[in-house]
Amino acid sequence: MVSAPYLHDVTACFAERIGEGGLTKDAYARLLHGCGPALEQLRRARADGALPFLTLPSRRDDLGPLATLAARYRGAFDDVVVLGTGGSSLGGQAIAALADRGFGPPVGSPRVHFLDNVDPDTFQALFAAVDPARTGVFAISKSGGTAETLCQLAVVIDRLRAALGEDALKRHVAVMTEPKDSPLSRIAERFSLPHIDHDPGLGGRFSVLSTGMLPALLLGLDTAALRTGAAAVLEQALEAKDAAGAAPAVGAAIQVGLANERMVSQSVLMPYCDRLFWFARWYRQLWAESLGKEGNGTTPVDALGTVDQHSQLQLYLDGPADKLFTLVDAGMAEAGRPVDPDILDHPETGYLQGRTMGELFTAESRATAETLIGYGRPVRQIRVERLDEGTLGALFMHFMLETAIAAHLMGVNAYDQPAVEDGKRLTRRYLQGEGVS
Ligand SMILES: O=P(O)(O)OC[C@H]1O[C@](O)(CO)[C@@H](O)[C@@H]1O
Numbered sequence: 001m002v003s004a005p006y007l008h009d010v011t012a013c014f015a016e017r018i019g020e021g022g023l024t025k026d027a028y029a030r031l032l033h034g035c036g037p038a039l040e041q042l043r044r045a046r047a048d049g050a051l052p053f054l055t056l057p058s059r060r061d062d063l064g065p066l067a068t069l070a071a072r073y074r075g076a077f078d079d080v081v082v083l084g085t086g087g088s089s090l091g092g093q094a095i096a097a098l099a100d101r102g103f104g105p106p107v108g109s110p111r112v113h114f115l116d117n118v119d120p121d122t123f124q125a126l127f128a129a130v131d132p133a134r135t136g137v138f139a140i141s142k143s144g145g146t147a148e149t150l151c152q153l154a155v156v157i158d159r160l161r162a163a164l165g166e167d168a169l170k171r172h173v174a175v176m177t178e179p180k181d182s183p184l185s186r187i188a189e190r191f192s193l194p195h196i197d198h199d200p201g202l203g204g205r206f207s208v209l210s211t212g213m214l215p216a217l218l219l220g221l222d223t224a225a226l227r228t229g230a231a232a233v234l235e236q237a238l239e240a241k242d243a244a245g246a247a248p249a250v251g252a253a254i255q256v257g258l259a260n261e262r263m264v265s266q267s268v269l270m271p272y273c274d275r276l277f278w279f280a281r282w283y284r285q286l287w288a289e290s291l292g293k294e295g296n297g298t299t300p301v302d303a304l305g306t307v308d309q310h311s312q313l314q315l316y317l318d319g320p321a322d323k324l325f326t327l328v329d330a331g332m333a334e335a336g337r338p339v340d341p342d343i344l345d346h347p348e349t350g351y352l353q354g355r356t357m358g359e360l361f362t363a364e365s366r367a368t369a370e371t372l373i374g375y376g377r378p379v380r381q382i383r384v385e386r387l388d389e390g391t392l393g394a395l396f397m398h399f400m401l402e403t404a405i406a407a408h409l410m411g412v413n414a415y416d417q418p419a420v421e422d423g424k425r426l427t428r429r430y431l432q433g434e435g436v437s
Contacts, residue, residue, distance in 0.1 A: 022261040023254075031253035031260075031409060035243035038252075038408035042401070043238050051415075052199045053206040053400055057231035057393070063213060063223055065196050069138075069174055070217030073110065076171070077136040080110045080218055081126065083152045084140035084211070086289075087204020088176075089116040090282040091396070092140075092215040094208065095226065097278045098392060099219035109219045110136070118148045123155055132163035137173040140211050142198045144182025147427060153187060169193065176211065203415045205286045208396050222389045229393030237401050248401035251380070255402070256409040258324055258378055259298050266323040267298045268316065272305035272365040273330035275387055276395075280304065283399055290403045290414040297410075298324070306364045313368065317375045325372055325379045328395070329365045330387040332358040 046054040056062075073080055082092055093114045105111050115122065137156055141149040153173075160172055174194040177184045188195045202210055209227055216223050233248075240246040243253070258264040267287060269280045280302035291297035303312055305327065316323060335358035344352055352360065365381075372379045382398075384391040407414035 022263045023257045027261065028253060028257050031257045032243045032249065034409050035246070035249035035253055035405055038405040039238060039240075039243060039246060039249060041408065042404060046234075046238065050201070051206075051404075052202045053209065054234060056202070056209045057227045057234055057397065059227070060224065062210070065194075066213050066223075067217055069194060069196070070214055073136040073138075073218060074108065076134070077110045078134040079130045080112050080136040080138065081130075081156065082112060082114045082138050082140065082215060083116075083149055083156065084114075085116045085146060085148050086285055087207055088140040088142060088146075088149070088211055089114050090205075090278065090285055091208025091212040094276075094278040094282040094396075095212040095221065095392065096215045096219055097275045098387070098389065099216075099221055101274065106220050112215050112218050114215075115152060116148075118151055123152070127159055132160050132172075135160070135172065138176065138214055139173070139184065140176045140198070141184050142178055142200075142202070142204050142207065144177040144180070144184035147424070150183050150187075153184070157187070157191065166191070176214070205282075205289055206400055206415070208282065209393070216389075225389035226393035226396075229390035229395075230397035231393075232390075233394045233397040234401070246401075248398055249405050251398070251402040252405035252409060254378075254380070255298065255324060256406050259296075264322055264324045264378065265298055266301055268301040268303050268323050268325045269328070270303035270305050270308065270325060270368075271328035271330065272361055273328065273332065273387060274304070276328060276330060277302075277304055279392070279395065282396075286399060286403050289417045289420075290407055291410060291412060293410075293412040293419070296412050305368060306361065309364065309368060316377065317371060321377065323377065325369075325377060327365055327369050327379065327381045329362065329381060329383045330391075331383065331385045333362040334358055335361075 042051070042054060045051040049055055082089065084092075093116075096112055096114070099106055099109070100112065113126065115126065137153075137160070139149060139153045139156075153175075157169060157173060160169060164172065170192045173191070174196065175184055175188045176196040176198050177188070178200045179185075179195075179197045180200070185195065187193070196214075198207070199210060204211070209230060212226075213223050216226060237246040237248050240249075243249040255264075255267060269283050271277070271280055284300040284302045287300040288297065301323070316325065334356070336356035338354045338356050339352050341353035369379050369381055382395070384395070404414050
Protein backbone atom coordinates (compact mmCIF):
# COMPACT_ATOMS: atom_id res chain seq x y z
CA MET A 1 0.00 0.00 0.00
CA VAL A 2 1.37 3.39 -0.95
CA SER A 3 0.34 6.54 0.79
CA ALA A 4 1.28 10.15 0.36
CA PRO A 5 0.53 13.08 2.61
CA TYR A 6 -3.13 14.00 2.03
CA LEU A 7 -3.84 10.97 -0.18
CA HIS A 8 -4.42 7.54 1.28
CA ASP A 9 -4.49 4.02 -0.14
CA VAL A 10 -3.61 5.48 -3.50
CA THR A 11 -3.28 2.20 -5.30
CA ALA A 12 -4.26 -0.24 -2.61
CA CYS A 13 -6.93 -2.31 -4.27
CA PHE A 14 -4.97 -3.04 -7.36
CA ALA A 15 -1.31 -3.06 -6.32
CA GLU A 16 -1.96 -5.93 -3.95
CA ARG A 17 -3.45 -8.01 -6.74
CA ILE A 18 -0.72 -7.60 -9.36
CA GLY A 19 0.27 -11.01 -10.66
CA GLU A 20 -3.24 -12.40 -10.50
CA GLY A 21 -4.17 -11.20 -13.98
CA GLY A 22 -2.33 -10.48 -17.24
CA LEU A 23 0.12 -8.02 -15.68
CA THR A 24 2.85 -10.19 -14.21
CA LYS A 25 4.87 -9.21 -11.18
CA ASP A 26 7.99 -9.19 -13.38
CA ALA A 27 6.47 -6.87 -15.98
CA TYR A 28 5.25 -4.56 -13.21
CA ALA A 29 8.69 -4.61 -11.54
CA ARG A 30 10.36 -3.69 -14.86
CA LEU A 31 7.99 -0.75 -15.32
CA LEU A 32 8.55 0.40 -11.77
CA HIS A 33 12.27 0.23 -12.44
CA GLY A 34 11.68 2.41 -15.52
CA CYS A 35 10.04 5.01 -13.29
CA GLY A 36 13.41 5.65 -11.62
CA PRO A 37 14.81 7.64 -14.57
CA ALA A 38 11.45 9.38 -14.97
CA LEU A 39 11.59 10.57 -11.37
CA GLU A 40 15.21 11.60 -11.82
CA GLN A 41 14.26 13.65 -14.87
CA LEU A 42 11.52 15.36 -12.88
CA ARG A 43 13.95 16.09 -10.04
CA ARG A 44 16.35 17.72 -12.51
CA ALA A 45 13.53 19.66 -14.18
CA ARG A 46 12.43 20.97 -10.80
CA ALA A 47 15.98 21.99 -9.91
CA ASP A 48 16.66 23.83 -13.18
CA GLY A 49 13.13 25.20 -13.57
CA ALA A 50 12.58 23.45 -16.90
CA LEU A 51 9.04 22.39 -15.95
CA PRO A 52 7.30 25.24 -14.13
CA PHE A 53 4.47 23.00 -12.88
CA LEU A 54 7.07 21.52 -10.53
CA THR A 55 8.24 24.87 -9.17
CA LEU A 56 4.88 26.65 -8.92
CA PRO A 57 3.81 24.84 -5.72
CA SER A 58 6.55 26.56 -3.74
CA ARG A 59 6.13 29.97 -5.39
CA ARG A 60 3.95 32.80 -4.09
CA ASP A 61 5.52 35.81 -5.87
CA ASP A 62 3.30 35.42 -8.93
CA LEU A 63 0.11 35.68 -6.87
CA GLY A 64 0.40 39.43 -6.17
CA PRO A 65 -1.01 40.78 -9.45
CA LEU A 66 -3.76 38.15 -9.41
CA ALA A 67 -4.73 39.04 -5.85
CA THR A 68 -4.88 42.74 -6.76
CA LEU A 69 -7.10 42.06 -9.77
CA ALA A 70 -9.31 39.66 -7.80
CA ALA A 71 -9.79 42.21 -5.00
CA ARG A 72 -10.81 44.87 -7.50
CA TYR A 73 -13.19 42.50 -9.32
CA ARG A 74 -14.72 41.32 -6.03
CA GLY A 75 -15.41 44.91 -5.05
CA ALA A 76 -16.79 46.04 -8.39
CA PHE A 77 -18.65 43.14 -9.97
CA ASP A 78 -21.53 40.75 -9.37
CA ASP A 79 -20.52 38.52 -12.28
CA VAL A 80 -17.10 37.56 -13.61
CA VAL A 81 -16.83 35.73 -16.92
CA VAL A 82 -13.75 33.57 -17.43
CA LEU A 83 -13.05 33.02 -21.12
CA GLY A 84 -10.70 30.35 -22.47
CA THR A 85 -10.76 26.70 -23.37
CA GLY A 86 -9.05 23.39 -22.58
CA GLY A 87 -6.26 23.77 -20.07
CA SER A 88 -6.98 27.48 -19.79
CA SER A 89 -10.41 26.74 -18.34
CA LEU A 90 -10.74 23.25 -16.89
CA GLY A 91 -8.36 23.72 -13.95
CA GLY A 92 -10.18 26.89 -12.93
CA GLN A 93 -13.50 25.09 -13.18
CA ALA A 94 -12.20 22.23 -11.03
CA ILE A 95 -11.07 24.70 -8.37
CA ALA A 96 -14.20 26.85 -8.51
CA ALA A 97 -16.34 23.76 -7.89
CA LEU A 98 -14.88 23.65 -4.36
CA ALA A 99 -16.62 26.91 -3.49
CA ASP A 100 -19.63 27.11 -5.76
CA ARG A 101 -21.84 24.05 -5.89
CA GLY A 102 -24.14 25.58 -8.47
CA PHE A 103 -26.38 27.41 -5.99
CA GLY A 104 -24.41 30.63 -6.02
CA PRO A 105 -21.03 31.83 -4.80
CA PRO A 106 -19.96 32.34 -1.18
CA VAL A 107 -21.02 35.61 0.44
CA GLY A 108 -18.83 38.48 -0.80
CA SER A 109 -17.83 36.72 -4.03
CA PRO A 110 -19.12 37.41 -7.51
CA ARG A 111 -20.75 34.68 -9.58
CA VAL A 112 -17.96 33.17 -11.69
CA HIS A 113 -18.99 31.85 -15.10
CA PHE A 114 -16.66 29.76 -17.26
CA LEU A 115 -17.43 30.08 -20.95
CA ASP A 116 -15.24 27.57 -22.74
CA ASN A 117 -17.22 27.06 -25.90
CA VAL A 118 -18.31 29.14 -28.87
CA ASP A 119 -22.01 28.39 -28.74
CA PRO A 120 -23.70 31.70 -29.67
CA ASP A 121 -26.81 30.68 -27.78
CA THR A 122 -24.87 30.48 -24.51
CA PHE A 123 -23.39 33.94 -25.06
CA GLN A 124 -26.81 35.32 -25.84
CA ALA A 125 -28.09 33.86 -22.57
CA LEU A 126 -25.11 35.35 -20.72
CA PHE A 127 -25.70 38.84 -22.08
CA ALA A 128 -29.37 38.59 -21.17
CA ALA A 129 -28.51 37.58 -17.60
CA VAL A 130 -25.76 40.01 -16.58
CA ASP A 131 -25.54 43.76 -16.11
CA PRO A 132 -22.52 44.96 -18.16
CA ALA A 133 -21.74 47.67 -15.61
CA ARG A 134 -21.38 44.99 -12.89
CA THR A 135 -19.53 42.39 -15.01
CA GLY A 136 -15.83 41.63 -15.22
CA VAL A 137 -14.06 39.47 -17.77
CA PHE A 138 -10.85 37.46 -17.58
CA ALA A 139 -9.63 35.89 -20.83
CA ILE A 140 -6.99 33.17 -20.55
CA SER A 141 -5.01 31.78 -23.45
CA LYS A 142 -1.45 30.59 -23.13
CA SER A 143 -0.71 30.96 -26.85
CA GLY A 144 -2.85 34.04 -27.30
CA GLY A 145 -3.93 32.62 -30.64
CA THR A 146 -6.74 30.15 -29.92
CA ALA A 147 -9.60 30.90 -32.30
CA GLU A 148 -12.37 30.11 -29.82
CA THR A 149 -11.00 32.34 -27.07
CA LEU A 150 -10.31 35.21 -29.47
CA CYS A 151 -13.81 34.97 -30.90
CA GLN A 152 -15.33 34.86 -27.39
CA LEU A 153 -13.35 37.91 -26.31
CA ALA A 154 -14.14 39.88 -29.45
CA VAL A 155 -17.85 39.26 -28.95
CA VAL A 156 -17.72 40.20 -25.26
CA ILE A 157 -15.68 43.36 -25.88
CA ASP A 158 -18.12 44.38 -28.57
CA ARG A 159 -21.06 44.05 -26.13
CA LEU A 160 -19.28 45.83 -23.26
CA ARG A 161 -18.06 48.62 -25.48
CA ALA A 162 -21.56 49.18 -26.82
CA ALA A 163 -22.97 49.28 -23.28
CA LEU A 164 -20.22 51.14 -21.41
CA GLY A 165 -17.97 52.86 -23.95
CA GLU A 166 -14.44 51.96 -24.99
CA ASP A 167 -12.75 53.70 -22.11
CA ALA A 168 -14.47 51.40 -19.59
CA LEU A 169 -12.98 48.26 -21.11
CA LYS A 170 -9.71 48.48 -19.19
CA ARG A 171 -11.64 48.32 -15.92
CA HIS A 172 -13.82 45.40 -16.98
CA VAL A 173 -11.54 43.13 -18.99
CA ALA A 174 -8.15 41.56 -18.22
CA VAL A 175 -6.15 38.90 -19.98
CA MET A 176 -3.66 36.19 -19.05
CA THR A 177 -1.35 35.18 -21.88
CA GLU A 178 2.30 34.65 -22.72
CA PRO A 179 4.41 37.81 -22.82
CA LYS A 180 4.88 37.86 -26.59
CA ASP A 181 3.27 39.33 -29.65
CA SER A 182 0.00 37.46 -30.30
CA PRO A 183 -3.56 38.32 -31.34
CA LEU A 184 -4.59 38.34 -27.66
CA SER A 185 -1.71 40.49 -26.46
CA ARG A 186 -2.49 42.94 -29.27
CA ILE A 187 -6.10 43.22 -28.12
CA ALA A 188 -4.83 43.86 -24.58
CA GLU A 189 -2.49 46.55 -25.86
CA ARG A 190 -5.05 48.21 -28.09
CA PHE A 191 -7.65 48.56 -25.31
CA SER A 192 -5.08 49.04 -22.48
CA LEU A 193 -6.31 45.93 -20.69
CA PRO A 194 -4.41 44.60 -17.68
CA HIS A 195 -2.16 41.76 -18.88
CA ILE A 196 -1.04 39.00 -16.53
CA ASP A 197 1.82 36.90 -17.86
CA HIS A 198 1.24 33.22 -18.55
CA ASP A 199 4.50 31.34 -18.04
CA PRO A 200 5.58 30.16 -21.52
CA GLY A 201 6.92 26.93 -20.03
CA LEU A 202 3.62 26.01 -18.42
CA GLY A 203 1.49 23.92 -20.77
CA GLY A 204 -2.25 24.52 -20.41
CA ARG A 205 -3.11 21.13 -18.95
CA PHE A 206 -0.30 21.49 -16.38
CA SER A 207 -1.23 25.10 -15.58
CA VAL A 208 -4.00 24.67 -13.02
CA LEU A 209 -1.94 26.13 -10.18
CA SER A 210 -1.56 29.27 -12.25
CA THR A 211 -4.64 29.65 -14.47
CA GLY A 212 -6.89 28.46 -11.65
CA MET A 213 -5.69 31.09 -9.19
CA LEU A 214 -7.88 34.03 -10.24
CA PRO A 215 -11.11 32.01 -10.01
CA ALA A 216 -9.89 30.71 -6.63
CA LEU A 217 -9.23 34.23 -5.34
CA LEU A 218 -12.55 35.53 -6.65
CA LEU A 219 -14.32 32.80 -4.71
CA GLY A 220 -12.36 33.39 -1.52
CA LEU A 221 -10.41 30.12 -1.71
CA ASP A 222 -6.97 29.67 -0.17
CA THR A 223 -4.47 29.67 -3.05
CA ALA A 224 -1.52 29.02 -0.74
CA ALA A 225 -3.22 25.88 0.58
CA LEU A 226 -3.82 24.64 -2.97
CA ARG A 227 -0.13 24.98 -3.67
CA THR A 228 0.93 23.57 -0.31
CA GLY A 229 -1.13 20.42 -0.94
CA ALA A 230 0.48 20.05 -4.35
CA ALA A 231 3.93 20.65 -2.87
CA ALA A 232 3.44 17.90 -0.29
CA VAL A 233 2.68 15.28 -2.94
CA LEU A 234 5.53 16.52 -5.12
CA GLU A 235 7.95 16.35 -2.24
CA GLN A 236 6.85 12.89 -1.23
CA ALA A 237 7.15 11.57 -4.79
CA LEU A 238 10.49 13.14 -5.64
CA GLU A 239 12.09 12.40 -2.29
CA ALA A 240 10.86 8.79 -2.06
CA LYS A 241 13.76 6.37 -1.72
CA ASP A 242 12.53 4.33 -4.69
CA ALA A 243 9.74 4.37 -7.26
CA ALA A 244 7.67 1.93 -5.20
CA GLY A 245 7.45 4.63 -2.55
CA ALA A 246 6.23 7.28 -5.00
CA ALA A 247 2.47 6.97 -5.44
CA PRO A 248 2.36 8.66 -8.89
CA ALA A 249 5.07 6.29 -10.15
CA VAL A 250 3.13 3.27 -8.89
CA GLY A 251 -0.01 4.61 -10.57
CA ALA A 252 1.84 5.22 -13.86
CA ALA A 253 3.41 1.74 -13.80
CA ILE A 254 0.02 0.13 -13.25
CA GLN A 255 -1.69 2.16 -15.95
CA VAL A 256 1.04 1.62 -18.54
CA GLY A 257 1.51 -2.03 -17.58
CA LEU A 258 -2.17 -2.83 -18.04
CA ALA A 259 -2.23 -0.97 -21.36
CA ASN A 260 0.89 -2.80 -22.59
CA GLU A 261 -0.72 -6.13 -21.78
CA ARG A 262 -3.85 -5.03 -23.66
CA MET A 263 -5.83 -5.39 -20.45
CA VAL A 264 -7.10 -1.83 -20.52
CA SER A 265 -7.73 0.75 -23.20
CA GLN A 266 -9.72 3.13 -21.00
CA SER A 267 -9.10 4.79 -17.68
CA VAL A 268 -12.22 5.69 -15.71
CA LEU A 269 -11.92 8.34 -12.99
CA MET A 270 -14.97 8.15 -10.75
CA PRO A 271 -15.01 10.45 -7.74
CA TYR A 272 -17.75 10.05 -5.17
CA CYS A 273 -18.12 13.79 -4.69
CA ASP A 274 -20.00 16.39 -6.72
CA ARG A 275 -17.26 18.92 -6.09
CA LEU A 276 -14.86 16.65 -8.01
CA PHE A 277 -17.02 16.48 -11.14
CA TRP A 278 -14.90 19.13 -12.86
CA PHE A 279 -11.74 17.61 -11.49
CA ALA A 280 -12.53 14.47 -13.52
CA ARG A 281 -13.09 16.64 -16.60
CA TRP A 282 -9.74 18.31 -15.99
CA TYR A 283 -8.08 14.89 -15.69
CA ARG A 284 -9.66 13.81 -18.98
CA GLN A 285 -7.76 16.47 -20.92
CA LEU A 286 -4.53 15.92 -18.98
CA TRP A 287 -4.42 12.19 -19.64
CA ALA A 288 -5.74 12.28 -23.22
CA GLU A 289 -3.72 15.15 -24.67
CA SER A 290 -0.51 14.24 -22.87
CA LEU A 291 -0.40 10.55 -23.78
CA GLY A 292 -2.46 10.06 -26.93
CA LYS A 293 0.49 10.00 -29.29
CA GLU A 294 1.94 7.61 -31.87
CA GLY A 295 -0.66 4.96 -31.08
CA ASN A 296 -0.10 5.24 -27.32
CA GLY A 297 -2.49 6.27 -24.60
CA THR A 298 -5.67 5.04 -23.01
CA THR A 299 -8.98 6.85 -23.28
CA PRO A 300 -9.87 8.72 -20.10
CA VAL A 301 -13.48 8.56 -19.02
CA ASP A 302 -14.88 10.98 -16.46
CA ALA A 303 -17.58 9.47 -14.29
CA LEU A 304 -19.35 10.44 -11.08
CA GLY A 305 -20.41 8.25 -8.18
CA THR A 306 -23.14 7.46 -7.36
CA VAL A 307 -24.85 8.95 -10.44
CA ASP A 308 -23.03 6.78 -12.95
CA GLN A 309 -23.78 3.61 -11.02
CA HIS A 310 -27.26 4.16 -12.43
CA SER A 311 -26.14 4.75 -15.98
CA GLN A 312 -22.68 3.27 -16.66
CA LEU A 313 -22.01 0.57 -14.08
CA GLN A 314 -23.75 -2.24 -15.96
CA LEU A 315 -21.28 -1.71 -18.81
CA TYR A 316 -18.35 -1.26 -16.45
CA LEU A 317 -19.09 -4.60 -14.77
CA ASP A 318 -20.33 -6.73 -17.59
CA GLY A 319 -19.28 -5.00 -20.81
CA PRO A 320 -15.81 -5.16 -22.38
CA ALA A 321 -13.10 -5.87 -19.78
CA ASP A 322 -10.95 -3.01 -21.02
CA LYS A 323 -11.06 -0.41 -18.26
CA LEU A 324 -9.04 0.58 -15.22
CA PHE A 325 -11.13 2.22 -12.51
CA THR A 326 -9.89 4.90 -10.14
CA LEU A 327 -12.46 5.63 -7.46
CA VAL A 328 -11.98 8.70 -5.32
CA ASP A 329 -13.54 8.79 -1.87
CA ALA A 330 -13.62 12.31 -0.46
CA GLY A 331 -14.16 11.36 3.18
CA MET A 332 -17.79 12.23 3.57
CA ALA A 333 -18.86 9.31 5.73
CA GLU A 334 -19.71 11.59 8.64
CA ALA A 335 -21.53 14.24 6.60
CA GLY A 336 -25.26 14.89 6.54
CA ARG A 337 -28.18 14.38 8.88
CA PRO A 338 -29.38 10.89 9.76
CA VAL A 339 -32.47 9.71 7.90
CA ASP A 340 -35.47 9.99 10.22
CA PRO A 341 -37.09 6.52 10.56
CA ASP A 342 -40.40 8.29 11.08
CA ILE A 343 -40.25 9.54 7.49
CA LEU A 344 -38.68 6.50 5.86
CA ASP A 345 -40.50 3.79 7.73
CA HIS A 346 -40.99 1.14 5.03
CA PRO A 347 -39.71 -2.27 6.20
CA GLU A 348 -37.57 -2.61 3.06
CA THR A 349 -35.61 0.56 3.88
CA GLY A 350 -34.57 -0.31 7.40
CA TYR A 351 -30.93 -0.19 6.24
CA LEU A 352 -31.27 3.56 5.59
CA GLN A 353 -32.92 4.47 8.89
CA GLY A 354 -30.64 6.49 11.10
CA ARG A 355 -27.94 6.56 8.39
CA THR A 356 -26.60 9.80 6.91
CA MET A 357 -26.32 10.66 3.24
CA GLY A 358 -22.55 10.56 3.70
CA GLU A 359 -22.78 7.01 5.00
CA LEU A 360 -24.82 5.98 1.97
CA PHE A 361 -22.27 7.67 -0.32
CA THR A 362 -19.35 5.92 1.33
CA ALA A 363 -21.04 2.51 1.44
CA GLU A 364 -21.83 2.81 -2.27
CA SER A 365 -18.28 3.75 -3.16
CA ARG A 366 -16.98 0.76 -1.22
CA ALA A 367 -19.60 -1.56 -2.66
CA THR A 368 -18.83 -0.42 -6.22
CA ALA A 369 -15.09 -0.96 -5.75
CA GLU A 370 -15.64 -4.44 -4.35
CA THR A 371 -18.17 -5.38 -7.02
CA LEU A 372 -15.78 -4.26 -9.77
CA ILE A 373 -13.02 -6.30 -8.17
CA GLY A 374 -15.41 -9.26 -7.95
CA TYR A 375 -15.92 -8.98 -11.71
CA GLY A 376 -12.15 -9.06 -12.17
CA ARG A 377 -11.84 -5.39 -13.11
CA PRO A 378 -8.67 -3.50 -12.12
CA VAL A 379 -9.63 -0.96 -9.46
CA ARG A 380 -7.71 1.45 -7.32
CA GLN A 381 -9.02 3.77 -4.68
CA ILE A 382 -7.82 7.17 -3.63
CA ARG A 383 -9.06 8.41 -0.29
CA VAL A 384 -8.84 11.94 0.97
CA GLU A 385 -9.87 12.58 4.54
CA ARG A 386 -11.59 15.83 3.64
CA LEU A 387 -11.88 17.68 0.37
CA ASP A 388 -10.45 21.16 0.72
CA GLU A 389 -7.88 23.34 -1.04
CA GLY A 390 -4.98 21.26 0.33
CA THR A 391 -6.31 17.90 -0.77
CA LEU A 392 -7.48 19.24 -4.12
CA GLY A 393 -3.97 20.62 -4.74
CA ALA A 394 -2.60 17.21 -3.77
CA LEU A 395 -4.90 15.47 -6.25
CA PHE A 396 -3.87 17.85 -9.04
CA MET A 397 -0.21 17.15 -8.43
CA HIS A 398 -0.68 13.40 -8.09
CA PHE A 399 -2.28 13.16 -11.52
CA MET A 400 0.11 15.59 -13.22
CA LEU A 401 3.05 13.52 -11.97
CA GLU A 402 1.38 10.24 -12.84
CA THR A 403 0.79 11.55 -16.38
CA ALA A 404 4.35 12.83 -16.78
CA ILE A 405 5.79 9.51 -15.57
CA ALA A 406 3.41 7.48 -17.77
CA ALA A 407 4.57 9.55 -20.77
CA HIS A 408 8.17 8.72 -19.93
CA LEU A 409 7.34 5.00 -19.75
CA MET A 410 5.52 5.21 -23.10
CA GLY A 411 8.32 7.20 -24.70
CA VAL A 412 6.09 10.13 -25.68
CA ASN A 413 6.33 13.86 -25.03
CA ALA A 414 3.68 14.75 -22.42
CA TYR A 415 3.89 18.44 -23.14
CA ASP A 416 2.89 18.82 -26.79
CA GLN A 417 -0.25 18.11 -28.84
CA PRO A 418 0.85 18.14 -32.49
CA ALA A 419 -2.14 16.26 -33.91
CA VAL A 420 -4.75 18.83 -32.87
CA GLU A 421 -3.04 21.43 -35.06
CA ASP A 422 -4.33 19.74 -38.24
CA GLY A 423 -7.97 20.47 -37.41
CA LYS A 424 -7.10 24.05 -36.46
CA ARG A 425 -5.44 24.62 -39.84
CA LEU A 426 -8.47 23.22 -41.64
CA THR A 427 -10.86 25.44 -39.62
CA ARG A 428 -8.87 28.51 -40.65
CA ARG A 429 -9.02 27.45 -44.30
CA TYR A 430 -12.79 26.95 -44.15
CA LEU A 431 -13.29 30.36 -42.59
CA GLN A 432 -11.10 31.88 -45.30
CA GLY A 433 -13.53 30.43 -47.83
CA GLU A 434 -11.44 27.55 -49.14
CA GLY A 435 -13.45 24.45 -49.89
CA VAL A 436 -16.68 26.08 -48.74
CA SER A 437 -19.40 25.62 -51.35
O1 LIG B 1 -4.40 28.29 -23.71
P1 LIG B 1 -4.51 28.22 -25.19
O2 LIG B 1 -3.22 28.48 -25.87
O3 LIG B 1 -5.60 29.10 -25.69
O4 LIG B 1 -4.90 26.73 -25.55
C1 LIG B 1 -6.10 26.15 -25.15
C2 LIG B 1 -6.06 24.68 -25.33
O5 LIG B 1 -5.90 24.36 -26.70
C3 LIG B 1 -4.99 23.27 -26.87
O6 LIG B 1 -3.80 23.82 -27.34
C4 LIG B 1 -5.48 22.23 -27.82
O7 LIG B 1 -6.04 22.79 -28.95
C5 LIG B 1 -4.81 22.73 -25.47
O8 LIG B 1 -3.62 22.04 -25.31
C6 LIG B 1 -4.91 23.98 -24.65
O9 LIG B 1 -5.13 23.73 -23.30
